[in-house]
Amino acid sequence: MTALTMPGRPAHDARLRPVPWRRMAWVTWRQHRAALGGVAAFLGAFAVYLWLTGLRMHHAEAAYCHPAGSLGCAINFTGRYGETAIIVSIALQAVPALIGAFAGAPVLARELETGTFRYAWTQGIGRLRWTAGKLVPLAVAVTAVAGAFTVLFAWYNQPWAGAGYVTPFSARVFDLLGIAFGAWTLAAFAIGALAGMLIRRAVPAIAASLAAYAGLAFATALWLREHYITPLVTHSTNLPGSAWIISHWYTKDGKLVSQSAIRNILQGYDIHHPAPATRVGPNTSQTMILNPVGYLTKHGYTHWISYQPGSRFWPFQWIEGGWLLALSVLLIAATVWLVRRRAA
Amino acid sequence: MNVNIIETSGLGKRYGSTWVLRECSLAVPAGHVAALVGPNGAGKTTLLNLAVGLAAPTAGTVTVLGGLAAGSPAALDGIAFVAQDTPLYKNLSAAGMLHLTRNLNRRFDQPYAKARLGELGIPLNRRAGKLSGGQQAQLALTLALARRPRLLVLDEPVAMLDPLARHDFMALVLTAAADDGVSVLLSSHVLAELERVADYLILLSRGRVQVAGEVDDLIASHRVLTGPAAEADRYTERPLVHARRADAQAHLLVRATADDPVPPRWEAHPVGLEELAMAYLREPGAGALPGPARPAAGTSTRQR
Amino acid sequence: MVIDKGDGPAGGGAGASPAGGGLYSDQHLRVSDTEREAATGRLAEHFAAGRLDQAEFDDRVGRAMSARTRADLNGLFADLPETGSPAVPELPRGGGSTPGGGPRGPGSPIEFRLDAASGVPTYLQLVQQVEHALRLGYLTLGDQLPKVRDVVASLAINPNTVLKAYKELETKGLTAGRPGQGTFIQATLGQVALPELAGLHKSLLGWLTTAEAAGLDEDGIVALFASALRDFYKRRSGTGERRAARSGEAEGVA
Numbered sequence: 001m002t003a004l005t006m007p008g009r010p011a012h013d014a015r016l017r018p019v020p021w022r023r024m025a026w027v028t029w030r031q032h033r034a035a036l037g038g039v040a041a042f043l044g045a046f047a048v049y050l051w052l053t054g055l056r057m058h059h060a061e062a063a064y065c066h067p068a069g070s071l072g073c074a075i076n077f078t079g080r081y082g083e084t085a086i087i088v089s090i091a092l093q094a095v096p097a098l099i100g101a102f103a104g105a106p107v108l109a110r111e112l113e114t115g116t117f118r119y120a121w122t123q124g125i126g127r128l129r130w131t132a133g134k135l136v137p138l139a140v141a142v143t144a145v146a147g148a149f150t151v152l153f154a155w156y157n158q159p160w161a162g163a164g165y166v167t168p169f170s171a172r173v174f175d176l177l178g179i180a181f182g183a184w185t186l187a188a189f190a191i192g193a194l195a196g197m198l199i200r201r202a203v204p205a206i207a208a209s210l211a212a213y214a215g216l217a218f219a220t221a222l223w224l225r226e227h228y229i230t231p232l233v234t235h236s237t238n239l240p241g242s243a244w245i246i247s248h249w250y251t252k253d254g255k256l257v258s259q260s261a262i263r264n265i266l267q268g269y270d271i272h273h274p275a276p277a278t279r280v281g282p283n284t285s286q287t288m289i290l291n292p293v294g295y296l297t298k299h300g301y302t303h304w305i306s307y308q309p310g311s312r313f314w315p316f317q318w319i320e321g322g323w324l325l326a327l328s329v330l331l332i333a334a335t336v337w338l339v340r341r342r343a344a
Numbered sequence: 345m346n347v348n349i350i351e352t353s354g355l356g357k358r359y360g361s362t363w364v365l366r367e368c369s370l371a372v373p374a375g376h377v378a379a380l381v382g383p384n385g386a387g388k389t390t391l392l393n394l395a396v397g398l399a400a401p402t403a404g405t406v407t408v409l410g411g412l413a414a415g416s417p418a419a420l421d422g423i424a425f426v427a428q429d430t431p432l433y434k435n436l437s438a439a440g441m442l443h444l445t446r447n448l449n450r451r452f453d454q455p456y457a458k459a460r461l462g463e464l465g466i467p468l469n470r471r472a473g474k475l476s477g478g479q480q481a482q483l484a485l486t487l488a489l490a491r492r493p494r495l496l497v498l499d500e501p502v503a504m505l506d507p508l509a510r511h512d513f514m515a516l517v518l519t520a521a522a523d524d525g526v527s528v529l530l531s532s533h534v535l536a537e538l539e540r541v542a543d544y545l546i547l548l549s550r551g552r553v554q555v556a557g558e559v560d561d562l563i564a565s566h567r568v569l570t571g572p573a574a575e576a577d578r579y580t581e582r583p584l585v586h587a588r589r590a591d592a593q594a595h596l597l598v599r600a601t602a603d604d605p606v607p608p609r610w611e612a613h614p615v616g617l618e619e620l621a622m623a624y625l626r627e628p629g630a631g632a633l634p635g636p637a638r639p640a641a642g643t644s645t646r647q648r
Numbered sequence: 649m650v651i652d653k654g655d656g657p658a659g660g661g662a663g664a665s666p667a668g669g670g671l672y673s674d675q676h677l678r679v680s681d682t683e684r685e686a687a688t689g690r691l692a693e694h695f696a697a698g699r700l701d702q703a704e705f706d707d708r709v710g711r712a713m714s715a716r717t718r719a720d721l722n723g724l725f726a727d728l729p730e731t732g733s734p735a736v737p738e739l740p741r742g743g744g745s746t747p748g749g750g751p752r753g754p755g756s757p758i759e760f761r762l763d764a765a766s767g768v769p770t771y772l773q774l775v776q777q778v779e780h781a782l783r784l785g786y787l788t789l790g791d792q793l794p795k796v797r798d799v800v801a802s803l804a805i806n807p808n809t810v811l812k813a814y815k816e817l818e819t820k821g822l823t824a825g826r827p828g829q830g831t832f833i834q835a836t837l838g839q840v841a842l843p844e845l846a847g848l849h850k851s852l853l854g855w856l857t858t859a860e861a862a863g864l865d866e867d868g869i870v871a872l873f874a875s876a877l878r879d880f881y882k883r884r885s886g887t888g889e890r891r892a893a894r895s896g897e898a899e900g901v902a
Contacts, residue, residue, distance in 0.1 A: 018417065023447035030444065031433070114434075118427035119484075122396050124420050124449035124491070377806050515804040522800045522807035540762065540770045540805040560812075563769075602882070611875075616767065 019125040024133030032134070035103050036141060043095070043149050050088070054156040057081050061159035078165065085160060089172045092153065096181065097213040099142050100188020101195075105205035107134055108335070109196035131339045135332055139189050146185035150177060164241030168313050171221040178317035183324035188213045190331035197338045220320070228319045231306040237293060242310030250301045257301060265299075266292050347410035349374040349495050349527040350395055354404035357390050364390045365551045368404070371634070372529065372544055374494075376558075377521055379542035380531040381621055386548040388531040389428065392499050395529065396425040409494055421450060424488035428499040430481045434473030438466055438483055445487045457490035460516070478509030485513060489520050496520070498530035502537075514541055539617040547624055555624050555632045559617060562632060566620055567600045571610035579607065585630050586623035597623045599632070675719040687712040687721045692846035694728050696853075705846070756794040758786050762803050770805055774813035782822065782837045793823060793831040 029036075060081065065073035108131075111117040121127035153176050160166045161173075168177060175184050192209040199205040226246050239245065250257045293303050308316070348371045355368040365387040372378050380388050393399040394406050397415020412419040432441060438461060446452040461468060464482050472480060481501060488496060496517065502510040518541065520526045532538060538545075545562060547555035555562065566585070576587060576594035583599045597615060606612045615623075624630055688709050695705040708724050715721045758781045760774055768776070781787040796810045814831050817823040824834040859869050 017450070019448065019450055026447050027444060030436075030440065115427065115429065115431045116433055117431075118398060118425070119431045120448070121398060122420060122423070122425040123445065124417075124451070126417055126420055130448070376808070511804050515801050518800045518804055518807060519797060522797045522810075536764075540764065540803075540809065543806050543808045 018129065021129075021133060024125060024129060025137060027130075028134045028137050032103075032107070032138060035106065036138075039099050039103055039142060039145060042098070043145060046092070046095070047149065047152055050152055050156045053081070053084065053088075054152075057085070057156070057159050061163070065159075065163060077159070082165075085157075086172065089157075089176060092176050093172075093217070095149075096146065096175075096185040096188045097210050097217070099146065099185050100190070100192045100213060101206045101209035102192075103138060103142055104189040104192025105196040105209050106202045107138065107193055107196060108339070109200055109202040109205040112197075112200040113202055127339055128336065131336050135193055135335065139186055139328070139332065142189050143182045143186040147179070147182035150179075150181040153177065153181070167242050167244050167310070169242075169244030169308060169310075169316070171225075174225070174316075175217070175221070175320070178314065179321040180317055180324075183321040183328075184217070186328045187216070187324045187331075190328035190335075191216075194331045194335045194338075197335045197342075225316070225320065226308070228316050229308065229312060231308055233304055233306045235302055235304050237303070237305075239305065239307060240310060242313075244308040244310075246306045246308065248303060248305045250296060250303055252301050262296070262301075265296065347374045348372060348407075349376070349378075349410075350406070350408050350529060351411075352391075352394075352404060352406045355391075355394065355401055355406050356403035357387075357394060357399060358402040363402075363551055365394070366403075368548075368551075368553045369633075370546060370553060370556055372527075372546070372556075374410070374527045375525060376544040377518065377528040377530070377542050378544035378546060379538045380529060380546045380548060381535060381538065382531075382533065382548035383625065384533060387551040388533075388548055389499055391548065392425075392497055392529070392531055396420075396423055396497055398425075422494040423497060424491045424493035424495075425497045426481075426484045426488050426499065426501055429504070430484040430501075432472040432480055432484055435471060437469050437471050438475070439468040441472055441483065441487060442468075442490075445491065449491050451492050453490045453492055457486050460486045460489070464512070464516075476509075478505050478513070481505055481509065481513055482516065485516055489516070489526070492524070493526060495527045495529065498528070500531055500533070502532070503534075510537070535618040535621050542617075545617065545621070547621055549625055549628055553633065554628070554630070555621070557632060557634050562620060563615060563617065565599055565601055565632075566615045567598055567602070567604070568613045568615050568619070569596045569598055569600075569606065569610050570594070570613065571596075571607065575607070575609075581605070581607070585632075586627050675717065675722065677718050679715055679718055679721055683718075683721065684712055684715060687715070687724060691724065692849075695846050696849040699728060756792050756798075757781075758791075758794065760794065760799055760803060762805065771809045771813040771816065774799075774810065775816050778813075778817055778822070779837055782833065787833050789833055789836060791833045792829075793817075793833070795830055 057077070060077045061073075064070065064076045111120055117127075120130055123130070125133075157166075157173060157177070161168055166173060168174060175181060188209065191212050192205070195209045195212065196202070196205040199208055226244075231246050249259075250262055297303060350370065350372045352368050352370045355365060355370075356363060357365040368391065380391065382388050390399065394401055395408060395414055397419060400415070406414045408414050408419050409422045412422070433444070436444065442454065442457055442461075445457075446454060458468070461483070464479070464486070466475065466479050466483055466486075472483065475483065481504075485498075485501070498517070501517075502513055505513060514537075517528055517530075521528055530542075539559075543559050545555060545557065545559050546553060569579070571594060573589050573592055573594040576589060576596060579596060579598075581598075581600075582604060585597045585599060587597070588595045597620070600612075602612075602614075624632065691700070691705060691708050691712060694700050695702075700708065712721060712724055715724075758777070760777055762770060762773060766773070778787065778793065787793075793814065796807055796814070799805070799810045800807050814823065814825070818825060818831075822833065822835050822837070823831050825831045856869065859872070864872065
């Protein structure tokens with residue numbers, strides 16, 4: 001007997017108003033404030049370091065390096081700070097990976113690992129809004145923080161870039177400048193989120209995210225990036241320091257000469273016809289470095305260089321940022337699709 | 345309101361190549377406390393997951409709350425689920441969980457939740473991970489009830505609780521059923537306590553529904569006949585569910601009512617829910633199901 | 649219910665009377681029909697115990713039914729000892745104490761208990777406890793039964809079970825539900841044919857003597873009686889009390 005009544009509770013709305021987004025924003029903040037705080041602290045520590053070192057670098061550069069190339073500059077600027085700057089820029093390469101892995105992977109992996117998804121995905125908001133309400137704000141937050149950090153790094157890097165010590169295309173700094181740093185962080189986050197959803201355990205997901213990001217970053221730096229725009233080709237030897245030299249080769253009479261043939265020629269040059277004016281040190285390789293081009297050109301070889309001019313820096317940034325953004329959107333969409341599909 | 349709180353038709357779920365649930369057809373009316381019973385691995389958790397939208401059917405359909413698709417926003421709104429091992433965010437305090445649940449739902453009765461937690465003696469500022477097992481279960485249940493659902497689904501809610509915690513937990517569930525008319529669907533593999541809690545029984549065995557019906561009807565339609573073992577094999581008057589024999593004496597659990605005649609020299613006794621369920625579990629071929637999927641004016645039991 | 653079988657309720661027999669005044673205080677007060685019937689019941693117990701013979705019993709019952717004051721009633725019991733378990737409440741409200749020992753506050757005078765191992769269906773246990781309380785005086789006219797919610801909260805049982813029990817009591821005419829207020833006692837038990845009750849008791853004792861002489865022990869007697877009881881009720885037509893709840897269309901078992 002249905003003796004229990006359904007007392008005066010309002011009949012459920014035919015058109016249910018969804019739970020407002022700001023409520024979900026609170027949820028995301030409350031549950032991930034530790035992760036966000038960690039990211040902020042991590043980058044904050046770096047920022048403090050960059051700020052302090054950067055101030056000294058700027059000071060040294062201003063004091064000693066005008067004119068550039070002086071001995072004082074070499075001692076007080078490049079000698080003192082050069083190695084540090086290189087190490088810092090290499091270390092910063094890892095930052096997007098770490099942020100993405102530690103902020104992105106646990107979002108879903110922890111829920112699946114601990115079983116709390118059985119609570120979260122049966123609440124009134126529904127699993128799709130829940131997922132979107134977590135991934136999107138977090139993605140925006142880490143990207144924004146990374147973007148702000150780029151500004152600081154650009155300032156830090158400015159003494160080196162301005163004087164031409166490092167081309168902005170250099171693999172060491174290209175993805176720390178412009179919009180690339182933010183875009184890489186976003187991509188790392190998206191990789192982390194998808195890895196978390198696929199692997200369903202936080203620690204393996206973090207590891208997988210780092211590995212995937214590293215693979216992508218290396219592939220881009222070593223191979224993909226140079227092909228964004230067809231490089232210019234010239235046989236001028238007078239390229240500015242900001243140009244990014246991609247490769248060079250020799251032709252004779254319109255035909256490409258192989259690298260091994262060039263080597264043979266240069267070896268022959270060394271042994272049989274050492275030109276006194278070109279010998280600087282006892283090391284024969286030193287001889288070759290100083291002017292092989294000149295020698296080969298004199299002997300009828302044409303030297304070609306393919307390069308990207310410095311003016312293409314920003315177009316490259318947009319291209320890289322663009323495809324990273326597209327990839328991120330794709331990966332996050334895939335994550336959401338998996339959430340929708342996943343059976344308990 | 346003659347609504348079916350959960351209705352399934354040919355429901356099946358396959359994981360890989362194993363069918364965990366097959367051809368389940370149920371129509372559980374609202375306003376009941378329904379117990380989903382069966383041995384481990386029978387498919388209880390799967391059925392509940394399908395009902396609350398955590399899993400999608402491989403075959404058949406499942407609707408809830410009078411025809412809503414399981415997992416739809418309206419269904420999520422009206423159903424509160426407490427999974428096995430009562431998942432909570434261990435790092436959040438009880439108050440934090442309250443806020444969390446409030447922000448994830450349209451409807452949340454915060455004063456009720458705070459009052460209940462106060463009555464239960466659960467401190468609001470202690471982290472959920474530091475509460476005892478019984479307190480965690482009570483917290484999860486309070487959060488679920490504070491959503492004012494029409495259906496409360498519980499997956500083996502008392503399996504890890506000591507007897508006192510079990511009693512308090514079920515008292516809270518049943519009080520909500522009494523006060524607000526919440527329908528309850530709970531799974532258990534402990535039969536003994538279900539008799540006083542449940543008024544609808546679903547017995548799941550090897551992924552199939554073996555028994556489904558109101559407890560009163562089931563009890564009224566079964567008897568145990570005790571009599572001479574020699575005559576036991578010749579008994580054909582009523583369908584036999586399960587027989588237990590010794591040399592001289594036999595007990596036959598049959599589908600009969602109190603009106604049905606008892607053979608001479610035999611005695612008839614009413615059957616308890618536990619005995620009935622156990623008998624069916626021992627006889628996988630037997631079944632006691634109501635007729636069509638839609639609730640008819642009167643239900644008939646027929647043997648499968 | 650918080651009673652043990654066989655013991656009198658705490659504070660029962662002696663609690664009502666001041667020393668030396670007999671069972672009823674305020675001797676000059678007029679008595680009601682309820683009190684007269686109560687006295688008759690107690691006389692029946694004494695008769696069943698063998699303290700009075702038939703003639704004395706009839707005489708005293710007659711005097712009880714025509715008694716006017718409490719002194720009249722008390723006089724009937726002057727030479728009779730206190731009985732161990734009063735069959736009916738000793739006083740209506742407004743007099744001494746209740747069997748439970750305290751004044752009646754808000755809420756129900758009784759509490760239910762559940763014997764999970766007894767094999768008796770839960771709702772039937774509740775019905776029996778109410779009837780038992782009525783017989784023993786824990787409940788009287790106008791008392792409220794525990795709220796469904798409170799029963800559920802303290803025993804952790806299905807609310808439908810409580811509702812079923814209360815409905816059964818209503819069907820029996822013992823209770824009536826007042827919407828928004830609760831369920832209240834509207835009739836009492838054991839008021840019907842008290843002299844007959846005494847006679848039945850006596851004939852039952854005779855039967856028991858015969859059964860014992862035939863060689864049955866207590867359990868055997870109980871089993872025989874239970875079996876006969878079942879047979880008796882089965883022979884009654886159609887809607888026995890136990891099947892009141894089932895819908896009429898059930899075609900039984902296929």
